[in-house]
Amino acid sequence: MELERCVRCTLPITWETLYFDDKGVCNICKNWDAKQKVINWKTREKQLLRIFEDAKKTKRAYDCIVPFSGGKDSTFTLWAIIKRYKIKPLVVSFDHGFYRPKTIENRTRTFRKLGVDVITFTPNWHIVKKLMLESLIRKGDFCWHCHAGIFAYPMQIAVKFKIPLIIWGEGGGEYEGYFKFEDIEETDEWKFNRRIILGMRAEDMAGFIGAELKDLQPYLFPSKEELDEIGVKSLPLGKFIQWDQQKQVEIIKSELGWQEDEVESNLPGPSFDKVECMFAGIRDYIKYLKRGFSRITHRTTIDIRNGKMSREAAMELIRKYEARKPKSLTVFLEYLGICEEEFNDIVSKHLIPPAKPVDPKTLIEGPKLHDQDLWFRENKI
Ligand SMILES: [Zn+2]
Structure with a gap:
């Protein structure tokens, strides 16, 4: 059974601090409305x-x-x-x-x-x-x-x-x-x-x-x-100012030459989200295993609230791209000195109901990031 999601933005019930009103709209969506209307x-x-x-x-x-x-x-x-x-x-x-x-x-x-x-x-x-x-x-x-x-x-x-x-x-x-x-x-x-x-x-x-x-x-x-x-x-x-990621990214690109990068857990192609961390994909993978959703949900909720995407289009992207195992897991496990079974065992203890356990073996592996081979490797000198 699929997780209960906000009827407006798709955020699932397993997200921290989330609750729905009697129409099924989440508190984050309502807070977002306040940002547009209530705040001067x-x-x-x-x-x-x-x-x-x-x-x-x-x-x-x-x-x-x-x-x-x-x-x-x-x-x-x-x-x-x-x-x-x-x-x-x-x-x-x-x-x-x-x-x-x-x-x-x-x-x-x-x-x-x-x-x-x-x-x-x-x-x-x-x-x-x-x-x-x-x-x-x-x-x-x-x-x-x-x-x-x-x-x-x-x-x-x-x-x-x-x-x-x-x-x-x-x-x-x-x-x-x-x-x-x-x-x-x-x-x-x-x-x-x-x-x-x-x-x-x-x-x-x-x-x-x-x-x-x-x-x-x-x-x-x-x-x-x-x-x-x-x-x-x-x-x-x-x-103190109305935060608008899209607009702000345009400013830093034109003013400072700031560049986007591929991000493992995001949609294919350049992204402005979480480019500053090698393990954004691992954090989101753990979120998927614990809470049943990942970064595509997070990204598309923002686009939906900003009126840039329909709920249906978002759900399609979520179904297509979320259930993936990141290629960077090898590097991550090497840093931690544990094997994949140990990793799965640790994460499975933190499942957040009503999310159901996922068998990582059933997931397909995502593509390798263009720069992964340049990252520091613990086992290579
Ligand atoms: Zn919502």
């Missing part, structure tokens, strides 16, 4: 301009921090901060270890074209691999190190350099129900613990993997006292 975006942008004016008055070396990966959202945010709002950022980039060649090119080009100071931090690979396996086993989600580092590290730099303003990209509420568009959520410790690190703090992870807490330093969110001392404001740009 002009007032919101004025609020932002006031925040930027205050930041400039402080005469610090940097007006704000922009956390940066090189994907479409952080690239647009950085462009907007410099070109549209004319304030001076320090770019802080936590290298999760999975940048693809084109992302590295995009990053370099963006930094050079915009003229910015950049701190890139690369965490210990041995610890990264242990954290990936541990969080996969415990939560069916291997991205703990990436999410924890991406959010905690720029906050640490804010404290160290005494830069009290951090500007993130997209706001909460676009695709999940943790936040509404009416709220302007700060990336604070509450959000970090609940939303980002799946309730597992660096202190917990150190114990789980048999490491010392000092080895997990990059993943520690600064204390409230440290943040209060500098009076930190940590805000998503997407809550």
Whole structure:
């Protein structure tokens, strides 16, 4: 039996924070309507301009921090901060270890074209691999190190350099129900613990993997006292301007020469979504095994809500492309040091009902990404 899906956007019931009204429309669709109708975006942008004016008055070396990966959202945010709002950022980039060649090119080009100071931090690979396996086993989600580092590290730099303003990209509420568009959520410790690190703090992870807490330093969110001392404001740009992925991608392409790339779990051809991670396909594959749907659903829900695709056309693409095993699984398993049976066994323990277990042997394998042979391989020197 197929999963129950939103009658409007196709999101299935197994998506986190999802619920349907009595007509079968999901809460994300309703939140989306609010984004178009309820929010006064002009007032919101004025609020932002006031925040930027205050930041400039402080005469610090940097007006704000922009956390940066090189994907479409952080690239647009950085462009907007410099070109549209004319304030001076320090770019802080936590290298999760999975940048693809084109992302590295995009990053370099963006930094050079915009003229910015950049701190890139690369965490210990041995610890990264242990954290990936541990969080996969415990939560069916291997991205703990990436999410924890991406959010905690720029906050640490804010404290160290005494830069009290951090500007993130997209706001909460676009695709999940943790936040509404009416709220302007700060990336604070509450959000970090609940939303980002799946309730597992660096202190917990150190114990789980048999490491010392000092080895997990990059993943520690600064204390409230440290943040209060500098009076930190940590805000998503997407809550002050109306976020429009398509439009923003057009801007970074024409202004910065930003390039799309193939993404394993997306439709064939270039895509702007998740180009900054080698293992986007693996994350989506796990989602498919756990929740019965994957990236094509996610992408097409946005196109449906924006009136660019019919529900029927989306369902056709979902049926055609979603049930596929990514070719990058070989590389991923090599990093984790486990075999495919072990991987399947771990993931099967995290099934989210009413999704039904899938036998991975029944799935066809997707095509290999054009750059996969260039990726770092654990077993080749
Ligand atoms: Zn919906």
